[in-house]
Amino acid sequence: MPAPTFRSVIRWGDPAQSGALNAATREALREQFNLSDTAFEQPFQAGDEPLRVAPGQLSDEQLHELQQLVGPENVDTSDVARARRSSGQSYLDVLRFRLGQLPKAPDAVVAPRNEAEIDALLAFCGRHSMPIVPVGGSTSVTRATEFPQGGICLDLSRHLNRVLEVDAKSGFARVQAGLLGPHYEAYLNQQGFTCGHFPQSFEHSTVGGWLAARGAGQQSTYYGKIEDIVLGMKVLTPAGSIDCKPYARTSTGPDWKHIFLGSEGCLGIITEATLKIWPVRGRSFFSFFLPSWEKGVELLREILQADFGRPGVLRLSDPEETELGLKLNGMAGGTTDTWLQRLGYKPGERCLMLGSAEGDTQSGLLLAARVHALALLRGALPLGPGPTRKWWKQRFHHPYLRAPMMDLGLIVDTLETSVSWTGLNALRQGVRQVLKARPRTLAMCHISHAYQTGANLYFIFTSPIDRDRQLEDYQQFHQQVVDAILAHGGSLSHHHGIGRLFAPWFREFAGATALDLLAGVKRQLDPQGIMNPGALGLAPA
């Protein structure tokens, strides 16, 4: 086995995936960024140096106590385990790794076997004023799980990973928070059900992570975000446990689930959840070219407001994203392109829309028919199921592309924001302006989730980094884009969360009284401040 490197430790996903760029992508990137052959031959700052991790700070007594608590085989203090859990998967995380600037790692990765052991670990950390952070798949893109003062990384995925109950009649399942997405889905599929939650990180994510990040899946327009899927939650806090019972709806005072959803490990350890499940039924794909972004947006709005059912996948790519997609698929400038242009779908204006109908088959047929009828009224060209099917097959693969693109000296990042239909176009325009003000920046945008009252805009941007001041260059650029989002009325996040990356904006975004309330809730549930200190901007940073 080769020695672990900075690169191998921060690597995304399945090691069996090559993650190499295909020829079309290389060509498109060469053209966009005016890259030389050398760029492709000599990876920039690949992070291939052997991993170096500062040793943990547990005393022998502390380590012994931990081993007593959960069993020695459930306390991992190895360099690789600690380094892997030291950060998430934001662009900044990867950049820091490749610069050899590994953030401080947890002192140990601890996998409790039951809830009593979690309580004991909370008490242990309280006694030693030691941070404790529940970590799922370490796929945060907001620096949500870090260990600036070391401490314990709590890994529920080893033991607390079971489906406890499937109530097929009521349509829900009760599961443990360490359950991995693919294991959950496979278990449900065997019984004819689906979990409905498929974030891009699905393959490496846990139920606890879905909840703590208040995440969304790629089919959430149909199934709902995780806050729409979850019925009940059990949370262990240093101040005691809170059990939110899984009623469909109640009127029994505040709904505490909504305090723990998005709490990013700052308030307690989510140990169990009761989640809605759906029968596995048919799925059909559709796709269109729209003559313009504006017509595409109107179409999506109309679909969501017409109320003949909600699509599962529903995505609208803006002209720049659409054009790159055509290029990568070898269709830009070819005969297809000529044909498209003759039909009125012109580069720089045309937009690709992808969609699926889920659930009940008859309703899905009606939905697809109505979508087609509305699309035609907006001047759309139906493309059949092909483009969506193609996207579907690759839908968890895009994160693999980041490493080889970073090898070319490129910033590769994304930002997402919730906005009303009324504010949507101005927001995209405003953010695009900031992105395009930076030379040679590829600035793509799509609607990834749509609602009756608005949508989520997902920006993907790529730009050559200033090699002499990488961190500063990226951070400055990132800050400008976030500022533009907020200036145009977007939310600070739609499904990625706050973590430490967006903490500098959080107080102004949420308001001082709300942030003081959050700090107060934290003081009450976590009086010693041991739960993921610094995330959500909760002191100490």
Place this chain on the structure above:
Amino acid sequence: MPAPTFRSVIRWGDPAQSGALNAATREALREQFNLSDTAFEQPFQAGDEPLRVAPGQLSDEQLHELQQLVGPENVDTSDVARARRSSGQSYLDVLRFRLGQLPKAPDAVVAPRNEAEIDALLAFCGRHSMPIVPVGGSTSVTRATEFPQGGICLDLSRHLNRVLEVDAKSGFARVQAGLLGPHYEAYLNQQGFTCGHFPQSFEHSTVGGWLAARGAGQQSTYYGKIEDIVLGMKVLTPAGSIDCKPYARTSTGPDWKHIFLGSEGCLGIITEATLKIWPVRGRSFFSFFLPSWEKGVELLREILQADFGRPGVLRLSDPEETELGLKLNGMAGGTTDTWLQRLGYKPGERCLMLGSAEGDTQSGLLLAARVHALALLRGALPLGPGPTRKWWKQRFHHPYLRAPMMDLGLIVDTLETSVSWTGLNALRQGVRQVLKARPRTLAMCHISHAYQTGANLYFIFTSPIDRDRQLEDYQQFHQQVVDAILAHGGSLSHHHGIGRLFAPWFREFAGATALDLLAGVKRQLDPQGIMNPGALGLAPA
């Protein structure tokens, strides 16, 4: 104008409504409760004595200060105004009024003209350690708005009652919390929209009350409960204001809306809300006889889980409620009944189901067709739109019947609870057992709201009261029924709330850590404990 009496002050709703029982109802009640002619001629404890209210406790200086703050015309210290706001509309409230045991009234009913005046009133009450309770339509059935230590009744319905903005494109409206339901709906109707929220108290309720009570409307199976309708909220607390922005969805830490939804005036004053709106479209009614309760429940579950759209109204009456309905409509024992029985729909087994299709017309047609297909599989007899249309016309009238039934010496009360599909039948059976253990008790039940994972069971019960110990008799009975609900896994409430009526059960229902957290949140937002003290069981009781 006649002098106000206890009865006239607690009277439900529109004075133009006679509220008298019709002949069929009188006959049914006579038979059920073995009533004599005298009972109908001599109302029992009608509360016709002239209203007596203990004087308020404001000092001249305090009154003067209040008048300075909001203008003298906006400070009402009259007996009638204070008495009207001294309680809600639970059975116990009416009983206490008719016994002449008026609860302590607020010292003044104050109608601020703007948010600055609300802040000033909060400061005023803080300085004088005086309770302040925002009150909407005074229609609570859980003793949510009371003044055990006097204080200020805050009335937003006089000045803070406007629609501030309708964003037709995004599909939402921003309104002030004092806006009355019918005014809001009329305003939206003029622009082609509907608010979608129609609680039984609709005619007398305010938007602020909908939110503070975490209420549901009669068409909430389609439009959602108020927590599904609200996008944004502004809340003024003694510690500052919190503005929850109206995004469709976000991931920006806790969602504070869910702390104020159901907060019953204990945490702050809701001043504004942004609510989803829907285009006014068609509505069609359907109704069925089901051969049994169990088959009806299975049908409703199948409709909600089949996922071909949600009905608007969806109600299933149990056999006892069905039978009384037939009787009151002159159909029990007649030719219709003979015909029904020949078709296999037998008294004591058959159940009436009512429903509507709302929203998009084509989808509504499909929904109705699919509902009929599923219903036929369950052995249902389609009854056309008539029964639902009849119910629709009277849907806000039932509360008027309580007073004349109380004139007969009857307890008339309701309880409602959320339960999973799996637990539903056992819960109904268990609660029914307790209800029927009391002699001559009419015990009706229907499903009033249905979800993918469960439903709300709504119990209506009527029983002769022990005239010698009315309060004790009622309270003992009520307690037994609530105990039975909880013993069978029901929620303490689905849409009525907690108030003071359910506070004794609240701590055990929600758990100690959750209740401590609620108390902590209250301490932080309302450090002097002036906001509706005692509701939600928050001390002082």
